[in-house]
Amino acid sequence: VDPRDASIDPATQEMIQRAQRLQVETVFDRAMTMKPCAIGMQGICCKNCAMGPCRLPLPKGGITGEDTRKGLCGATANTICARNFIRMIAGGAAAHSDHGRSVAEVFRSVARKESHDYSIKDPIKLVDIAPYFDVATTVEVDGKTVDRDIDEIALEVAEAAYAEWGKPEGSIKYVKRAPKPLQEKWAQEGVVPRNVDREIVEIMHRTHMGVDQDYKNLMKQGTRAALADGWGGSMIATDLQDVLFGTPSPLQSEANLGVMKEDHVNIIVHGHEPVLSEMVVAACQSQEMIAYAQEKGAKGIQLSGICCTANEVLQRHGVPPAGTFLQQELAIITGACDAMVVDIQCIFQNLANVAKCFHTKLITTHPIARMEQENVIHIEFDEHHAMEDAKRIVKMAIDNFPNRSADVMIPRHKTAQIAGFGVESIRYHLGGTFRGDYYTLNDNIINGRIRGIAGVVGCNNARTKHNEEHITIIKELIKNDVIVLTTGCSAIAAGMHGLMTPGAAAVHCGPGLAEVCETVGIPPVLHLGSCVDNSRILLAATEVVRAGGLGNDISDLPAAGSAPEWMSEKAISIGHYFVASGVYTVFGYSLPLEGAPVFKDYLYKDMERMYGGMWDCEPDPVKHAHKMIAHIDKKRKELGI
Ligand code: BF8
Numbered sequence: 001v002d003p004r005d006a007s008i009d010p011a012t013q014e015m016i017q018r019a020q021r022l023q024v025e026t027v028f029d030r031a032m033t034m035k036p037c038a039i040g041m042q043g044i045c046c047k048n049c050a051m052g053p054c055r056l057p058l059p060k061g062g063i064t065g066e067d068t069r070k071g072l073c074g075a076t077a078n079t080i081c082a083r084n085f086i087r088m089i090a091g092g093a094a095a096h097s098d099h100g101r102s103v104a105e106v107f108r109s110v111a112r113k114e115s116h117d118y119s120i121k122d123p124i125k126l127v128d129i130a131p132y133f134d135v136a137t138t139v140e141v142d143g144k145t146v147d148r149d150i151d152e153i154a155l156e157v158a159e160a161a162y163a164e165w166g167k168p169e170g171s172i173k174y175v176k177r178a179p180k181p182l183q184e185k186w187a188q189e190g191v192v193p194r195n196v197d198r199e200i201v202e203i204m205h206r207t208h209m210g211v212d213q214d215y216k217n218l219m220k221q222g223t224r225a226a227l228a229d230g231w232g233g234s235m236i237a238t239d240l241q242d243v244l245f246g247t248p249s250p251l252q253s254e255a256n257l258g259v260m261k262e263d264h265v266n267i268i269v270h271g272h273e274p275v276l277s278e279m280v281v282a283a284c285q286s287q288e289m290i291a292y293a294q295e296k297g298a299k300g301i302q303l304s305g306i307c308c309t310a311n312e313v314l315q316r317h318g319v320p321p322a323g324t325f326l327q328q329e330l331a332i333i334t335g336a337c338d339a340m341v342v343d344i345q346c347i348f349q350n351l352a353n354v355a356k357c358f359h360t361k362l363i364t365t366h367p368i369a370r371m372e373q374e375n376v377i378h379i380e381f382d383e384h385h386a387m388e389d390a391k392r393i394v395k396m397a398i399d400n401f402p403n404r405s406a407d408v409m410i411p412r413h414k415t416a417q418i419a420g421f422g423v424e425s426i427r428y429h430l431g432g433t434f435r436g437d438y439y440t441l442n443d444n445i446i447n448g449r450i451r452g453i454a455g456v457v458g459c460n461n462a463r464t465k466h467n468e469e470h471i472t473i474i475k476e477l478i479k480n481d482v483i484v485l486t487t488g489c490s491a492i493a494a495g496m497h498g499l500m501t502p503g504a505a506a507v508h509c510g511p512g513l514a515e516v517c518e519t520v521g522i523p524p525v526l527h528l529g530s531c532v533d534n535s536r537i538l539l540a541a542t543e544v545v546r547a548g549g550l551g552n553d554i555s556d557l558p559a560a561g562s563a564p565e566w567m568s569e570k571a572i573s574i575g576h577y578f579v580a581s582g583v584y585t586v587f588g589y590s591l592p593l594e595g596a597p598v599f600k601d602y603l604y605k606d607m608e609r610m611y612g613g614m615w616d617c618e619p620d621p622v623k624h625a626h627k628m629i630a631h632i633d634k635k636r637k638e639l640g641i
Contacts, residue, residue, distance in 0.1 A: 001028045007326070007466035009496060011257040011411035015330035018409055024357050026329045027348065031462035042595030043081040046071050049209035056080060058595055067598070073210065081596030082215035083207040085572070085603075086222035088592075090203035092573030093225045095345055096532050097196045097233025098368075099273050100240070101165055106275050106383045107240045108158035111151065117279060117386040121246040123150050126157060129239050132173055133160035161236050165196045172196070172232040178538075179545045181553040182582060182611075186227065189610055191220055191580070193228035200225050215599045223580045230577030235535035241312070245278050248315035248420035248529065249428075250522075255495035257331060258414030259320040264302035265293045265401045266336050267394065268322055271343030272530065274312035276365055276381045277305070279390035280341060281317050289391065293398045301394070306331060307346045308488060308530035315420040315529045323496075324467070324489040325567075326460040329354045332362075335408040339397035343381075344369045346459075346568065352376050359403040361396055365389075417495035418502070419527035421485075423539045429520050438547035440520075445558065446549050446641050449512035451481040452632030453544070455537045455578070457490050458563030458571045461589055467493040469564035469588045469621045474499055476625035478524040481510035482632060485540065488531040490564065499525040534574050537561075538581060551639055555582030555612020558635040560628035564588035564621060575615065579603075582612035584631040586624055591617045 003013035003020075006028045019026050039045045039055045047053040054071030069077050109115040120126060127137045127150075135156040138145045164172060172193045175183060186192045193199050203225055206212035212221070242248070260266045267284065269277040283289055284301045293301050303319050304310070306328045310321035322331050325346055331337050332354045339361040340351065352373035355362040364370050365381040377396070381389050430441035444450045454477050460466055470493040474484050478499070486494050494500055499508065505517035509524045517524050528536045541554045550557055561578045563571050566587050578585045593600040603615040618624040 001032050005465065008468045008471065009256070009413070009466060011413035012323075012327055012330060012466055014411045015257065015327075015333055019330070019333050022333070022357065024333055024354055025350070026333075026354070027326060027350070027462045036463065039595070041590060041592055043084050043592030044077050044595030046075055046080040046083065048083065048207060049073070054080070056595060063597065075213065077596040078215040078599040079213050079218070081593060081599045082218040082222075084592060086203050086218055086225070087207055088569040088572040089222045089226050089576055090200045091569035092571065093196070093229035093233065094200050095570050096229050096237065096573065097165070097200070099344065099532060100233035100237030102273055102275060103237050103240045103244070104158065104162045107154075107244055108162055109383055110244065111154040111158040115383045115386065118244055118383070120150065120154060120243055122243050125239065125247050126150065126153060126243045129243070130157050132177060133157050134173070135160060161240060164232060164236060166198070167195050170194070172228055174231045174235050175227070177542065178231060178581065179542055179553050182555075185611055186580075189220070189223070191223040191227065193224045193232060196228045196233045199228040215602065219602065222576060226573050226576035227580055229573045230535060230538055230581065234532040235538070237532040238529070238535045241274055245274060246316050247424055248422050249425050250418050251318045251420045253314055253318045253417055253419055254320040254414045255417050255492060256414045257322050257327060257334065257411045259302070259304045259322055260331070260334055260336050260410045261299070261302040262336055262408055262410055263299045265296070265298045265300070265338050265398050267301065267303050267397045268306055268331055268337055268340045269303065269309045269313060270306040270328060270340055271347060271366075271369075272308045272345045272532075273343045273366070274309060275383060276341070276343060276386070276390065277309050277313050279386045280393060281313055281319060283387065283390040283394040286391075289394050289398065292395065293401070296398050296401050298398070298401050301398070308532075309343060311488065311491060311527075311530040311533070315527065320414070321492045321495065324460050324492045326462060326466045332358055332360045334410045335405060336410050338400045338404070339363055339393065341365060341393055342369070345570070359400060359405065361400050363393055363396070365393075415496055415498045417500035417527070418523055419491070419495065419500065421526040421528050422533075422536050423543060426526070426540055427543065429522050438543045442544060442547045442549050444516050448641070449481065449516050450483050451510075451512070451629070452558035452560070452636070453485065453541070454482050454559065454628055455485050455534070455561040455583070456564065457487045457531070457534055457561070457574065458566045459489050459568055460493070461565045461567040464565050464589050464619075467497065469624070470494065471497045471499070472621035473562060473564050473625045474525055475508055476622055477628065478509045478513055480625075480629050481513040482629065483513060484525040485528050485537050486525055487528050487533050487537070491527045491529070494525045495527065499523065500527055531570055531574065538577075541581075541583075553582055553612060556635065556639065558632040558639070559583060560631045561585040562588070562624065562628060564624065579607055579613040579615055580611045584613055584616065584628070586616045586618055586627055588617070588619055588621065588624060590619065591615070
């Protein structure tokens with residue numbers, strides 16, 4: 001593989017070259033030698049029973065006349081494609097929501113005073129969310145209304161939040177945070193999610209051999225599960241993390257592999273759940289650990305992150321991300337990574353093979369995410385002795401510092417960035433003290449300085465050039481005065497490529513957006529956190545609706561969503577909860593729908609009639625951005641602005 005074809009990022013290119021020199025195989029090599037299955041890519045391989053796998057490729061020249069393709073049981077291409085699609089939603093919703101469940105468990109043990117290393121950092125947010133869980137925040141004493149004890153509120157919120165996963169009756173409580181017309185659409189379509197676990201389990205049941213055989217009915221269940229993710233598991237994860245670890249506010253940091261330091265102990269946290277990494281941050285900052293590192297000959301400890309754990313510790317502590325999903329092997333190939341600490345999701349099993357070639361300690365920490373290779377160390381993290389576990393891990397990294405070989409190469413590339421935005425800080429920067437929440441933002445959309453809002457999110461995919469689609473699309477959007485909200489690896493990419501500084505406005509934006517950013521002092525691309533924090537984008541959109549002047553529902557807004565280099569099932573769940581919340585959502589690369597044109601049309605066209613949002617796919621990044629802009633313009637026209 002030619003490194004220049006693999007990535008647009010010079011640090012990544014340098015590290016691929018080094019990997020080749022050292023003969024360490026990476027994902028970029030495997031993407032060359034293994035090609036994807038053409039039938040699977042079209043979404044029409046059914047392996048849900050042992051009479052198959054049944055493969056239903058499109059006939060040459062496409063379908064003319066009746067589509068007679070069927071599996072052994074008679075399953076049509078639409079049924080098979082819809083089954084596969086909603087199983088991806090189930091996988092994604094399960095991942096996000098199980099992460100949320102873990103956070104709820106820690107929150108509950110903090111509320112019960114069983115876990116002493118954590119505390120409630122944002123009691124104001126706790127009081128804000130309590131009413132959604134039907135928890136009272138005040139009480140009558142002697143005829144007077146007084147605030148309730150925060151610990152009591154925490155306990156009740158913890159129990160109520162935890163019940164969202166498996167309660168026997170009712171529906172997901174956060175659904176009522178959505179704009180009223182959207183709630184009515186969900187009720188009318190019969191897709192209001194009941195509880196998180198049930199919607200996911202029901203997908204597995206319905207897609208079992210011989211159950212649901214109507215793509216529309218299958219998709220209804222997909223919608224319930226996706227909404228249970230976006231307005232349920234993910235949103236609860238975000239909120240409880242903010243309550244426990246602090247709600248982010250804008251802060252300065254850096255991004256890319258160049259944040260690692262040769263003369264420091266380098267620890268990288270990688271994965272998604274911030275429960276352990278919060279403690280690792282605290283341990284790395286402790287005088288005891290810093291002194292120990294110096295004793296071992298290091299100048300200090302440099303903590304950095306990969307993937308969404310990186311985003312979590314970035315937005316709350318300014319810990320710099322060392323890279324995106326596709327840079328995880330490269331961080332070890334620097335030869336300077338003394339320990340990589342992983343939790344859950346998006347972790348390459350090949351990390352263990354790469355770590356074998358260097359001194360790096362690879363440490364798994366989560367009971368549900370272990371690795372079979374014998375060089376991997378498992379230190380199971382337990383919230384009841386969180387700090388003790390974190391210190392043990394940090395100490396192990398420090399002890400490993402003297403074991404480095406002389407051959408260390410950290411690319412010199414890193415970029416300054418501002419991160420840590422959220423619903424609250426957007427309100428602060430773009431709200432109005434006089435007319436209320438989000439007024440300045442709405443006003444600037446109405447007067448046309450800001451043409452619209454885009455959410456650009458999601459992964460890297462080794463089948464596309466690393467970061468190219470993210471950056472091309474974001475640049476095209478801001479050039480056309482569309483403000484960008486971003487999360488996940490897309491956010492890390494935007495940081496790496498210099499789009500998250502206020503100075504980026506003058507260089508890359510159209511005149512209207514540049515003026516707003518310069519006046520307010522914000523970057524044109526706002527980092528809203530990790531992938532569960534896409535729930536922040538849902539709530540920001542809801543605030544824009546509430547501020548008035550731009551219609552009554554999320555689907556009325558001049559807004560669009562994008563996942564340029566998606567690869568994970570989580571991206572499909574996110575994509576679908578945005579569509580079902582009224583957002584036109586464009587994916588890059590390819591969607592596994594081409595083999596079932598009728599089902600594809602259902603997602604691309606019919607969804608709009610039901611929810612106001614619909615799916616699309618466009619691999620060409622410039623065309624991709626312009627499809628989003630065309631939708632934004634269509635909405636502006638409908639609003640008469
Ligand atoms: O949850 S963007 S590659 S790290 S899946 Fe994974 Fe994709 Fe990155 Fe975060 Ni999200």
